Amino acid sequence: MTPATAYAHTNIALVKYWGKRKGAIAGLNLPATGSLSLTLDRFGTETRIEPADADDFVLGSQPVSPGEAAKVFAFLDRVRALAGSTARVRVTSRNDVPTAAGLASSASAFAALAVAATRAFGVSLDERALSQLARQGSGSAARSIFGGFVLLHRGARDDGADCFAEPLPSTLPVNLVVVRCGEGKKDTGSTDGMDHTAATSPYFRAWVDTHAADLDEARRALAGGDLPRLGEVMEHSTLKMHATTLAARPGFFYFQPTTIAVLQAVRALRAAGTPCWATMDAGPHVKVLCAPAVAGAVAAALQAIGGVRGVEVAAPGPAARVLA
Numbered sequence: 001m002t003p004a005t006a007y008a009h010t011n012i013a014l015v016k017y018w019g020k021r022k023g024a025i026a027g028l029n030l031p032a033t034g035s036l037s038l039t040l041d042r043f044g045t046e047t048r049i050e051p052a053d054a055d056d057f058v059l060g061s062q063p064v065s066p067g068e069a070a071k072v073f074a075f076l077d078r079v080r081a082l083a084g085s086t087a088r089v090r091v092t093s094r095n096d097v098p099t100a101a102g103l104a105s106s107a108s109a110f111a112a113l114a115v116a117a118t119r120a121f122g123v124s125l126d127e128r129a130l131s132q133l134a135r136q137g138s139g140s141a142a143r144s145i146f147g148g149f150v151l152l153h154r155g156a157r158d159d160g161a162d163c164f165a166e167p168l169p170s171t172l173p174v175n176l177v178v179v180r181c182g183e184g185k186k187d188t189g190s191t192d193g194m195d196h197t198a199a200t201s202p203y204f205r206a207w208v209d210t211h212a213a214d215l216d217e218a219r220r221a222l223a224g225g226d227l228p229r230l231g232e233v234m235e236h237s238t239l240k241m242h243a244t245t246l247a248a249r250p251g252f253f254y255f256q257p258t259t260i261a262v263l264q265a266v267r268a269l270r271a272a273g274t275p276c277w278a279t280m281d282a283g284p285h286v287k288v289l290c291a292p293a294v295a296g297a298v299a300a301a302l303q304a305i306g307g308v309r310g311v312e313v314a315a316p317g318p319a320a321r322v323l324a
Helices: 066-083 105-120 127-135 190-200 204-223 227-246 257-271 292-303
Strands: 004-015 035-051 056-059 089-095 149-152 165-167 175-180 276-280 286-290 310-314 321-323
Touching: 004 105, 004 204, 004 227, 004 276, 035 105, 035 175, 035 204, 035 310, 056 066, 066 089, 066 105, 089 105, 105 127, 105 321, 127 165, 175 292, 190 227, 204 227, 227 276, 227 286, 257 276, 257 286, 257 292, 286 292, 292 310
Parallel strands: 056 089
Antiparallel strands: 004 035, 004 321, 035 089, 035 149, 149 165, 175 286, 175 310, 276 286
16 A cells, blocks of 8 residues: 545535434444535545554544544455455544534544545545445545535435435535534534434434425525525524434533524524524534625624634535545
């Protein structure tokens, strides 16, 4: 194998993925629902892979838990199996986004790892297969293989052959205003939160059963260039997802006081005539979808809220790529 470095950007799901599919083959990480996302230009992960005497994983200056390292090495074993190799490697990653904070760091991390590892081990995959490989590290990583708007198909097969991501061409001009509403890692990780919700929330079944209609509506809105319709279904999907966690037993939530203040401010801006819509992932931060013409005003209004740690305006970003 030869050294390789790759960079992948984070993506934010506009129509959410939340929960794993039952009955699937273990380790394939198949989603209970499809999803539609936007890859951003502002955040991402750079990962380098090079030969070593033993597997090693370094994530910036942050300590890496044994569990995190084991997940990376298990992913590399999949690539080694494809290559017919047993070579050991050193993996060095740098996140341009807080890790495990609800800003999709796992999406960019495993997308970058998939691109770097396949290049390093000489494994040739088309984009569909590469997204399927990335999905086995993180469900949302399948989408970060591509730029712009991306659709992840839920699929129906237990072997995951029909669960893959693909880009959705669009000329709809959008920005996503990212509002950081806290610091540090979240108390409940995404995987643990999904598993607990699926096992205990009476709302989870309704979430799955109504999801396809949301996804279809979002695709039609995107195809028609209808930003208000896309924003409305995005906000609806977000609130449904978080309702499942509130109804779990015991219930849990990712909101912080600043989160609520930002969500209320977005509604107030919209009521006053500024078209903008909010979404959240499994973390306290709020992302606001709007047209580029109003993004600066939206960012300024939300930056003024007490407790907000920072605001950035992101645009649609590029696909994952190998760096020279």
